[in-house]
Amino acid sequence: MKYTYILVAKPGAGPVQGSDEWKDYAAAYGAWNEEAGKAGILKGGEPVQPPERATTVRKHGGEIKLHDGPFAETKENIIGWYLVECDDLDEAIKWASKLPVVDLGFGAIEIRPTVDFSKG
Amino acid sequence: MPSPTTPKESIRHQVNEAYKVEWGRSVAFLMRLAGDLQTAEDCVQDAFEAALVYWARDGVPNKPGAWIRTAAKHRFIDGARSSRSRREALDRLAHLEPHAAQEPEIENMDRSIKDDELALIFLCCHPAIAVTDQVMLTLRTVAGLRPREIAAAFFAQSEAVRTRLLRAKRKIRGARIPIRLPQADQLEARVNQVLGVIYLIFNEGYLVSQGDDARRPELVTEARRLGFKLVELLPENSEAHGLLALLLLTDARTPARLPEPDLLVPLEDQDRALWNQELISSGIKHLTHAFRQGSPGRYAFQAAIAAEHSKVTSHSSTDWRAIVVLYDHLLEIENSAIYRLNRCVAVSFADSPLSALEDLAELEREGALESHYLLAATRADLLRKAGRKNEALNAYKAAAAQVENTAVRKFLDRRVSELEVDDT
Numbered sequence: 386m387k388y389t390y391i392l393v394a395k396p397g398a399g400p401v402q403g404s405d406e407w408k409d410y411a412a413a414y415g416a417w418n419e420e421a422g423k424a425g426i427l428k429g430g431e432p433v434q435p436p437e438r439a440t441t442v443r444k445h446g447g448e449i450k451l452h453d454g455p456f457a458e459t460k461e462n463i464i465g466w467y468l469v470e471c472d473d474l475d476e477a478i479k480w481a482s483k484l485p486v487v488d489l490g491f492g493a494i495e496i497r498p499t500v501d502f503s504k505g
Numbered sequence: 506m507p508s509p510t511t512p513k514e515s516i517r518h519q520v521n522e523a524y525k526v527e528w529g530r531s532v533a534f535l536m537r538l539a540g541d542l543q544t545a546e547d548c549v550q551d552a553f554e555a556a557l558v559y560w561a562r563d564g565v566p567n568k569p570g571a572w573i574r575t576a577a578k579h580r581f582i583d584g585a586r587s588s589r590s591r592r593e594a595l596d597r598l599a600h601l602e603p604h605a606a607q608e609p610e611i612e613n614m615d616r617s618i619k620d621d622e623l624a625l626i627f628l629c630c631h632p633a634i635a636v637t638d639q640v641m642l643t644l645r646t647v648a649g650l651r652p653r654e655i656a657a658a659f660f661a662q663s664e665a666v667r668t669r670l671l672r673a674k675r676k677i678r679g680a681r682i683p684i685r686l687p688q689a690d691q692l693e694a695r696v697n698q699v700l701g702v703i704y705l706i707f708n709e710g711y712l713v714s715q716g717d718d719a720r721r722p723e724l725v726t727e728a729r730r731l732g733f734k735l736v737e738l739l740p741e742n743s744e745a746h747g748l749l750a751l752l753l754l755t756d757a758r759t760p761a762r763l764p765e766p767d768l769l770v771p772l773e774d775q776d777r778a779l780w781n782q783e784l785i786s787s788g789i790k791h792l793t794h795a796f797r798q799g800s801p802g803r804y805a806f807q808a809a810i811a812a813e814h815s816k817v818t819s820h821s822s823t824d825w826r827a828i829v830v831l832y833d834h835l836l837e838i839e840n841s842a843i844y845r846l847n848r849c850v851a852v853s854f855a856d857s858p859l860s861a862l863e864d865l866a867e868l869e870r871e872g873a874l875e876s877h878y879l880l881a882a883t884r885a886d887l888l889r890k891a892g893r894k895n896e897a898l899n900a901y902k903a904a905a906a907q908v909e910n911t912a913v914r915k916f917l918d919r920r921v922s923e924l925e926v927d928d929t
Contacts, residue, residue: 386681473683474633498680 387428387470387499388477392484393461394492396435413485421469421480430467461492474498516561523569524553528649529734533621534574536628536684539581542646542674548584552576620686622647623738626731628677628684630699638673639702645670647734648727658724659709660716696739700748700804703731707752712910718766719912725756736791747795747805753788754811757781767912773820785815806835825855842873846883858891878907882917889924898924 400406421427441452455462464486471477477496486492528549535545552573566572629642644650644658652670656663676682687695710724732749739745761775792812795805810831817823832848845868853861865884874880885900898921905917 473681475683478633496680 386473387468387501388474389497389499390430390467390469390477390481390484391463391495391497392432392465392467392486392492393459393495394464394486395461399486399489399491410485410489413489417484420483426469426471426476426480428468428470430465432465433463436462464492468499513561516557516565519565519569520553520556520560523556523573524649525730527570527573528553529625529647530570530618530622531574531577532646533625533684534618535577535581536625537621538578541678542628543671544581544584545577546646548577548580549573551580555580619738622734624684624686626699626735626738627687627695628682630695630702631677631682632695632698633680633682634673634676636702636705638669639698640705641666641669642673643702643731644706644727648731650723650727654723658721696742696744699735700744703728703735704748704751704804706731707755711755712913715909717911719763719769719910720759720766725752725759728752729756741798743795743798743800744802744804746791746798747802747808750788750790750792750795750808751804751811753784753791754808754815757784757788757815763912767915769912769916771916772814775820777818780815788812789815803835803838806831806838810835823854825851829855842868842871843879846874846879849883849887853887853890858887862887862891876907878904878913878917880904881907885917885920889920894924 400410418427418430436455439453439455441454441456443450443452467484469477469480471480474496481487481494481496484494487494531549531552532542532545535548536542539545539548555576556569556573560566626643626647629646630639634642641655641659644655645652650658652666653663655661656666659666686692706724707728710721710726710728712719713721729749729752732745732752735742735745736749757780758772758775760781761777761779762770762772764770764779788808789812792805792808795801795808801809810828813824813828813831828851829848832844832851835844836848845864849861849865849868852864862884865880865887868874869880869884881900881904885897885904888894888897888900901917901921901924905914905921908914908917
């Protein structure tokens with residue numbers, strides 16, 4: 386079963402980009418990616434830029450309307466996503482718990498099971 | 506219990522008895538086939554309905570549980586095979602052997618049925634499910650309470666309970682929460698979660714949080730039954746024995762604690778001759794198991810405290826020093842404000858009400874339990890024992906204003922009037 390991880394963190398949480406701490410942090414993601422890749426569960430994922438650089442697209446009155454920013458103001462920002470394939474939620478929780486954003490306490494992961502249309 | 510008179514009543518009685526024992530393990534068994542809780546429950550429900558008809562016709566089978574599971578399995582296969590109406594599917598059950606328990610594949614399943622049932626309990630108490638829903642799912646799916654019974658116990662609407670149960674079951678299916686025994690590194694945490702759910706059910710039954718009656722006997726009964734079930738399924742687990750001991754030793758006092766449904770008698774005024782000695786000796790037995798089986802946890806120590814009370818025949822002969830020491834052990838395991846509050850009460854007897862008040866003041870400074878009536882009620886008791894009547898009076902009144910249970914409020918009001926009479 387496929388699950389989407391939505392990684393979130395409060396603005397300013399985690400090390401400053403380019404610092405030694407940040408290098409360790411990035412390396413920890415690298416290690417996780419490698420381990421998850423070897424286990425065959427990793428199907429995709431990217432970090433995303435901060436919400437200030439987001440653009441929200443919506444159709445209103447037949448016209449495409451753009452909004453400069455994220456679709457919803459939240460205390461925690463989306464910082465990235467993964468797509469994993471696991472046997473069940475327990476396995477998905479186990480892998481999510483090991484991701485640096487959770488493991489190092491900078492933020493959280495929302496696990497969303499994906500919809501599988503092939504199984505009517 | 507009056508013995509059933511007519512055969513029809515007798516069958517109903519026997520089906521009900523089978524329901525109490527076999528519901529959970531049958532749902533667990535069906536869950537493995539169906540992979541969906543709602544479907545599993547529906548099939549088992551239909552099997553019990555069929556039992557009412559066919560047991561009356563053919564007699565009660567030797568192994569009612571195996572009969573129910575076979576019938577439920579047939580019901581599931583029927584449902585899965587075709588879109589036949591429910592009525593037709595039920596009729597097909599008529600072709601079942603009356604002693605279907607002879608089916609060897611089901612007969613030899615005792616061990617695996619136990620594992621299935623344990624896995625079902627872990628599923629209902631999965632930490633990815635909200636705690637309130639864990640409680641309701643456990644009562645519905647493991648204990649077999651109907652949604653309306655759960656609703657009555659929690660002062661909720663049946664419809665609201667049904668919606669919550671349905672949502673939880675959809676999450677289990679949709680997110681694929683697995684039904685299986687937890688892995689070794691998860692086991693302790695998962696067992697604690699299950700124990701916590703059972704303790705919640707017991708506590709809500711032992712002293713309901715709001716309403717007129719002090720006690721909800723059906724919740725206490727279910728919690729005790731679940732406690733026994735867990736000990737049967739996890740005989741080596743110290744805390745499972747500890748929790749069961751705690752439930753039994755605590756509930757043993759009920760006849761003295763609640764001589765009438767809304768007349769709450771505090772421990773020191775209870776007529777100990779009314780305590781249920783059968784529950785006490787069963788509780789002591791499980792407490793001994795808990796301490797023998799390695800490191801005792803929070804439930805074992807709370808049970809040990811309850812046992813100190815059970816041991817002695819009067820309040821005045823209580824070994825309060827021993828109880829204070831047990832609270833210290835308990836606080837090392839978990840620094841809970843409620844434990845500290847109860848330790849204050851023990852200190853007031855072991856030492857003096859004044860030193861207990863000092864401990865309590867520390868708790869109050871930390872702001873824990875700030876709006877909980879127990880804090881004010883305990884302070885009131887300590888002040889009364891210290892002879893500080895006016896302060897006690899105010900504290901009792903403050904506690905009465907915070908409490909949402911009528912029986913507890915009546916008790917606090919009684920204390921207020923006693924003090925006021927005393928004053929004049």
